[in-house]
Amino acid sequence: MLRFVVLCPVLAGLALCVNCFAEESDQTPLILAHRGGAHEFEENTMEGFEACYKRGIRGFETDIRMTKDGVLVLLHDDTLDRTHKSSGPVEEKLADELKKVQTKKGQDFLLLEDFLKYFQDKPGVYLELEMKTSNKKLYPDTRIAEYCDKLYALAKKYKPADSDYLFTSFDERPLVAMRKLDEDWPIAIIAGKPLSLDFIERAKRLQATHIACHISGTSRELVQKAQKLGYKVNGWPGHKVEDYYLAIGLGLDVACTDIPTVIQQTKENLPAKNKK
Template structure:
């Protein structure tokens, strides 16, 4: 049934709005490349982000951490061990110590400035900058202000006109700090659970503009309730194409996925079949 819905949408010739979100005339969720397409490329690498962009993806999610000497970098885990040829936390290292660090397949360790510079001349992009500060031993309260000030300044400096850059986190502390810096900048609260009334109320309390929830267990009624209150809703994780069909059925604004180019190709193939 969900496949049929997608076919109907493609048959109708629907296109994304300027900011990539679904709207009343276009119910197709924005494809968000989680960590630059973590199941298709090495995560949080320029190869992944660049290849996704070149293949038509316009939504990207990444993870931001801060080195010992205050440089912002891209890394999901609390340590380098799983993804790189080094070990330990970047929070315990200087930026200079990370210069020679490579991914398991030999790619350069990515700094936030280099990531943002790539998108600086590419308007119409939607970026989710996840603030990985939940580990309070790495990010005590005293470090949150510096982290947020530097991230806000970098995003504001490099963001091109016509793009949407979003600060997101599981941790409420940086969301509160970002809202204090800018009353209008979009922010999202993330939780490892389906959408609920309590979750919506939490987002409202934080003055969030977006909600990121687990797609499994989320209902269409609650998605519509959140949207009626002005929130954009992002569903995750997306590991298979069928997860994107579910995102369509739920009426989500954003579908966070580890296989963005596979979904993009599926949509293009279906569209081509319909045109025939």
């Protein structure tokens, strides 16, 4: 597990410089625990989500897939090989099989419904539910409707009234399907590239409310343009403290990070007016 380290003089200087930018809005980006803090805990496990919540984190991102028998589960990769004591795609397995699967360190495989139940009585939480449907061999067009119907139903059932639950994806197909199910539910298009005018136009075409872009190469000018058009902007990846300082400087709404508790402690050391 990573531990917080006192900022070196170089980082301290960078923090001071970034604070000058942040003063314009008096606000820092929401800390989003990517996969529940993937560089601090085993990713997409209740251990990570619970630990982050108890330490004051209120933003969480996770990855949603669907089993052979139509049960929604949490897993990032196309296969179980990297993270679990099993192998192969979850899309080719039954839910009862996965209930017996554990992570490399012995934690239980996590079903989406159990994840959502944990947050059901925790208002004020921001959840990004990434729809991992880009692999068309695992998710042909014929599976998208079933996947989205089930995800929408579960999210709507367990979402507290004053929390923000967001459907996100690299894949346009589920975003289009979700918009047909609900005209108002927030959705985000993700891309592994910096924010651009073309990206903003793509979000407009999809009727997205949020944009998730690569933080490196993104300009403050384009972030402000997107925000003036009504979009919330999320920057990723976040592997280092410097990435959070960059997110502040860019004026992002959300900073996706694999080290959320480290960033939380970093945020606590910022001037009081920038902690909102």
